[in-house]
Amino acid sequence: MERPSLRTRTGFDGSLIEYADHLVDAVRTQVGQGQALCALSGGVDSSVCAALVHRAIGEQLTCVFVDHGLMRAGEPEMVAELFGKHFGMNLISVDAADRFFAKLEGVDDPEHKRKIIGEEFIRVFEEEKAKLGKLDYLVQGTIYPDIVESDSDKGVVKSHHNVGGLPEDVDFELCEPVKYLYKDEVRKIGEYLGLPHELVWRQPFPGPGLGVRVVGALTRDRVRMVREADAIFREEIAAAGKESEIWQYFAVNPGCRSVGVSDGRRTYGDAIVLRAICSTDAMSADVADLDIAFLSRVSTRIATEVAGVNRVMYDTTPKPPSTIEWE
Ligand SMILES: Nc1ncnc2c1ncn2[C@@H]1O[C@H](COP(=O)(O)OP(=O)(O)OP(=O)(O)O)[C@@H](O)[C@H]1O
Structure with a gap:
């Protein structure tokens, strides 16, 4: 099936790179003087969003990276080096491996494991959020296929680990800058924003990490x-x-x-x-x-x-x- 053009999806009449600049301006306008928080996994979607929002609002953005002990070799170090040092973002890295392993002890059913990892992730993230005080925006790396897929009525093959599942009475707004983009477009924007080629074009990696x-x-x-x-x-x-x-x-x-x-x-x-x-x-x-x-x-x-x-x-x-x- 042919995919809708950038213009059809966004109403924006220009190139993808011009759209990236437009997104930076749009985020700056949306957030104003507010504070934004981003759960940064080191994956493509949240990394590109973090880079984009950081370009727009700098110090007003804080990123939280949760190390659940199920990352690949070198990943926590890469996140600290790139986002913390190179980009100079406010980055909170949480070493939560003990908590995750304790919760997962003896659990062998795959869906149950995914659920525990997802729930514990939200718990750790919420705790860090609470420590930061008032938050105005939550940055999420939702992309176009996520929106299209969530409309699908097909049965669940594997449950997805996401920051989704937000309670209904949240007191912040969502900032989802790349939600009308396909993955390859998000990758190109990532490169434009200065993220390394290896990160932007990296192979897919499941949220529950090596746990699955x-x-x-x-x-x-x-x-x-x-x-x-x-x-x-x-x-x-x-x-x-x-x-x-x-x-x-x-x-x-x-x-x-x-x-x-x-x-x-x-x-x-x-x-x-x-x-x-x-x-x-x-x-x-x-x-x-x-x-x-x-x-x-x-x-x-x-x-x-x-x-x-x-x-x-x-x-x-x-x-x-x-x-x-x-x-
Ligand atoms: N270990 C983690 N630390 C911080 N945030 C995380 C972590 N794992 C997942 N997230 C957050 O949950 C979102 C959804 O996670 P999921 O594993 O489904 O990845 P995704 O949709 O492929 O996104 P990404 O490419 O950013 O990993 C991520 O975009 C990120 O915001």
């Missing part, structure tokens, strides 16, 4: 295995120059153990599954055609470098019948 890439109950150790395996896989994909041909690639801990051998001794360790898919819209996906030599190199690195892992598999199932993420 560890099948069954989470432990810090199983999350660590996925985080380290994921970092190695990403490093090798980048070294092979394959980043742009693959839509999404990541590691999963499928929750099974098997026998292995290391230095002549029997091991009984965790398995890791590698998943890499090609897609244009995430509605359907094909398995990325990675050659055995490449996969074998990644597998050997993971099984020797990641403590507790002794077996690596490649997921060869398209979507459908599988989904992209395991949970």
